[in-house]
Amino acid sequence: GQNIDQPTEMTATEGAIVQINCTYQTSGFNGLFWYQQHAGEAPTFLSYNVLDGLEEKGRFSSFLSRSKGYSYLLLKELQMKDSASYLCAPDYSGGYQKVTFGTGTKLQVIP
């Protein structure tokens, strides 16, 4: 793999803010995807970062630092339905889209 490192599990309270970190190898890196996967379901796309900085999309934001090989997903105003796994997926595509998925961070939102 590409040494993708993200926490295995996290717990946060409804209404709070949570940050899920991800580190990855920088060699050949193009961009980074975040996907959400509810238990028993397929992953769904959240964001794709290519440039350094923070991109906001509603309650979800994603940050990228290309030089540090670091990204985070920020979830605000947590809702119970945000309980899911969040997959960090660096894109190392050269001639094709070679996306490598991390093992995911299982987030539990509690009342």
Place this chain on the structure above:
Amino acid sequence: NAGVTQTPKFRVLKTGQSMTLLCAQDMNHEYMYWYRQDPGMGLRLIHYSVGEGTTAKGEVPDGYNVSRLKKQNFLLGLESAAPSQTSVYFCASSYGGGYEQFFGPGTRLTVL
């Protein structure tokens, strides 16, 4: 639009049996992928295709074969199933490199 569909949704095989998983997409995507997902292992790429008539090996291709005879379909074959192939299989498609992947609902395969 149905997006990405997979057939079947569930299957139980005996060791040594063969089967084919079908993936279909109606988004006119060029790229298609087959992944397996196991507890603690994340999604691992089995095979992928960057266009009709093309296929390539991913991270864990052994024991699987694929075909992409039509742009909208991507088939995954298990010639002689083994218990180690018990997994959830996801198909995905994308417009091209650097674009989001759309996933099918998954096939839950058990090999006894």
